[in-house]
Amino acid sequence: MIRRAFLVVLGLIWLGPTYLLLVNASRPPDSYDSSRAWIPSPDMALFTNFAQAWESANLQESLASTALYSVVSPALGVLIGAMAGYTIVVLRLRYGFWWFMLLFGGTIFPSQMLLVPLFVGFSDAGLYDSRVGMILVYTAISVPLSAFVLRNFFTGVAFSIFEAARMDGASTFRIFWRVYLPLATSALAAVFILNFTFIWNDLLFGLTLTQTAEVRPVMTALAGLVTDVYAGTPVPVGLAAGLVVSLPTVVLFVATQRMFARGLALGGLS
Amino acid sequence: MTGRAAPLLGRFRAGYVAPSVLLVAGLLYAPFVWTAYLSLTRYDGLIPPEWVGFENFVKLLDDPALLTAIRNTLMWVAGTMLLPVGLGLLVAVLSYDIRGGAWFRVPFMLPYALSGAGLGLVWSPILSHDGIANKLLGVDTAFLQEAPHNTIAMLLVWTWQQLGVNTLLFAVGLQSIPKEPIEAARLDGASGWRLFRHVIWPLMAPLTAVVVGLALVASLKSFDIVWVMTQGGPGRNSETLAVTMYRDTFVASEYGYGSAVAVMLTVVTGLASYLYLRGRK
Numbered sequence: 088m089i090r091r092a093f094l095v096v097l098g099l100i101w102l103g104p105t106y107l108l109l110v111n112a113s114r115p116p117d118s119y120d121s122s123r124a125w126i127p128s129p130d131m132a133l134f135t136n137f138a139q140a141w142e143s144a145n146l147q148e149s150l151a152s153t154a155l156y157s158v159v160s161p162a163l164g165v166l167i168g169a170m171a172g173y174t175i176v177v178l179r180l181r182y183g184f185w186w187f188m189l190l191f192g193g194t195i196f197p198s199q200m201l202l203v204p205l206f207v208g209f210s211d212a213g214l215y216d217s218r219v220g221m222i223l224v225y226t227a228i229s230v231p232l233s234a235f236v237l238r239n240f241f242t243g244v245a246f247s248i249f250e251a252a253r254m255d256g257a258s259t260f261r262i263f264w265r266v267y268l269p270l271a272t273s274a275l276a277a278v279f280i281l282n283f284t285f286i287w288n289d290l291l292f293g294l295t296l297t298q299t300a301e302v303r304p305v306m307t308a309l310a311g312l313v314t315d316v317y318a319g320t321p322v323p324v325g326l327a328a329g330l331v332v333s334l335p336t337v338v339l340f341v342a343t344q345r346m347f348a349r350g351l352a353l354g355g356l357s
Numbered sequence: 358m359t360g361r362a363a364p365l366l367g368r369f370r371a372g373y374v375a376p377s378v379l380l381v382a383g384l385l386y387a388p389f390v391w392t393a394y395l396s397l398t399r400y401d402g403l404i405p406p407e408w409v410g411f412e413n414f415v416k417l418l419d420d421p422a423l424l425t426a427i428r429n430t431l432m433w434v435a436g437t438m439l440l441p442v443g444l445g446l447l448v449a450v451l452s453y454d455i456r457g458g459a460w461f462r463v464p465f466m467l468p469y470a471l472s473g474a475g476l477g478l479v480w481s482p483i484l485s486h487d488g489i490a491n492k493l494l495g496v497d498t499a500f501l502q503e504a505p506h507n508t509i510a511m512l513l514v515w516t517w518q519q520l521g522v523n524t525l526l527f528a529v530g531l532q533s534i535p536k537e538p539i540e541a542a543r544l545d546g547a548s549g550w551r552l553f554r555h556v557i558w559p560l561m562a563p564l565t566a567v568v569v570g571l572a573l574v575a576s577l578k579s580f581d582i583v584w585v586m587t588q589g590g591p592g593r594n595s596e597t598l599a600v601t602m603y604r605d606t607f608v609a610s611e612y613g614y615g616s617a618v619a620v621m622l623t624v625v626t627g628l629a630s631y632l633y634l635r636g637r638k
Contacts, residue, residue: 090451090452090455091455091461093451094448094451094452094461095461097448097465098461098463098464098465099464101464101465101467101468101517101520102464102467104468104479104480104483104517105464105467105468107479107483107489108479111482121482121485121487121488121489121491121492122489122492124482124489124492125489125493167376167377167380168377170373170374170376170377171373171374171376171377171378173373174370174373174374175374178370178373180370180374181370186374186378189378189381189382190377190378190381192386193381193385193386196385196386196389196623197578197619197622197623197626198578199578199599199602199603199618199619199622199623200388200389200392200393200619200620200623201384201385201388201389201392202388202392202602202603202606202607202619203388203391203392203395203606203612203615203616203619204387204388204391204392204395205384205388206402206607207402207612208388223380223384224384226380227380227381227383227384227385228384228385230377230380230381231381231385234377259373260373263373287472288472288473288474290472290473290474290580290581290584290585291580291581291603294584294603294607295603295607306472306473306474306475307474309472309474309475309478310474310477310584310585312478313474313477313478313481313585313586322482325478325482326478326479326482328478329471329474329475329478329479332472332475333470333471333472333475336470336472337470
């Protein structure tokens with residue numbers, strides 16, 4: 088009984104800020120008052136608030152950029168990483184283990200060790216503040232995890248499948264594309280979702296490598312909105328923006344929960 | 358494999374790993390090495406880097422802002438172990454084996470949907486000076502202005518977000534441990550704290566290692582919440598090492614010095630992980 092009571096009380100404390108977020112994101116901007124923030128407003132203004140954030144903070148451009156980055160980069164990363172895993176495991180690349188270690192080693196670098204050279208190098212190469220540059224960085228970050236999970240996955244696939252396809256005269260690329268990739272759908276999806284979430288939520292690389300509204304990812308734009316809360320953006324408008332921008336990762340997670348768990352189990356992460 | 362196919366494969370193999378290796382080497386390894394080199398130079402991004410040896414690191418040891426950052430980072434690490442991890446374990450254990458236990462955990466999962474920037478957005482109006490928390494409690498506390506309680510306030514925000522995922526990981530771990538030893542201990546009369554300490558805790562050790570290890574690395578690199586809520590201020594008093602690195606580099610344009618902070622952060626993270634892994638053996 089004490090256990091339940093403790094959990095319920097703690098749960099209610101946790102719901103408090105969630106409640107405040109929902110109630111105040113739906114409130115007309117001019118009726119916000121921090122001393123009356125607990126009382127729901129009779130007027131539902133969530134969508135007008137979001138529409139206002141959409142225009143005032145250039146959210147549409149940032150959202151378009153982030154959508155592009157967080158779909159294209161993990162997709163490229165997962166394909167490229169899967170190709171490496173396939174070559175190492177199935178095509179038995181010479182010194183494959185060491186190539187794999189090289190790729191997997193990419194996961195251990197703290198972002199802080201990459202920022203200065205990326206900033207300077209991108210400025211020199213004309214990639215600073217460009218969508219191509221952001222896609223390149225995010226793809227590179229997505230590759231190591233993809234290579235890790237897909238290598239583990241392909242290790243569990245019977246080699247006789249490859250030999251049979253070979254006997255039928257299929258090229259190595261065709262076997263990869265038509266046989267191995269379809270087999271790995273759930274592992275590919277799991278890695279895609281993990282990288283999607285990381286890129287969607289990224290603040291640091293956006294802060295360092297972009298400047299203009301059309302290249303800047305959405306979290307960086309959102310962070311700008313916070314520093315402006317006192318300067319201009321009304322609280323309800325900021326909250327509505329935060330809420331809507333968080334939706335895609337939630338929807339993706341809930342929609343693919345099953346596939347996600349299975350993919351990770353097969354990839355040997357769990 | 359036929360003799361004819363072998364050379365063909367050999368030719369393609371390198372081509373198939375090339376994109377991964379080029380991306381990872383060019384955009385992760387090369388910058389890493391370059392930052393290590395820059396940490397030994399004076400560099401502002403315009404004039405070519407000038408070799409100064411360990412001067413930046415000597416300067417680091419004397420920098421009051423860096424000492425503050427180290428203190429705050431340690432607070433983040435200790436606070437993370439105590440709250441999101443420790444409380445997460447408590448919630449998981451308390452909600453284990455009671456009917457509908459998973460439902461008790463739902464409120465803790467909701468905040469996980471928010472990003473670091475989103476968290477700052479939600480909590481700034483609550484913790485600001487004329488914000489909701491002060492009005493609700495009828496007090497006038499400078500939650501985000503004075504050290505050290507601005508770091509503590511942000512730690513609570515971090516806890517609000519992270520508790521759910523840690524609870525979930527611990528709950529999954531608890532469900533996967535064998536039931537027989539627990540039943541046996543129950544029959545022998547063990548319950549409550551003793552059952553947990555001597556039976557459940559040792560059984561879930563492998564999972565705890567993963568959760569604590571991930572939390573350790575994440576807390577050493579705390580950046581997003583601090584940057585969005587206080588930008589490390591006021592007067593740099595809530596900076597963490599990751600924020601100091603960003604500020605020294607991109608606000609003060611001291612690329613060499615900022616790189617030295619990055620190297621230090623990396624060494625500290627590596628050392629902490631190493632000691633942690635060794636200590637567990």
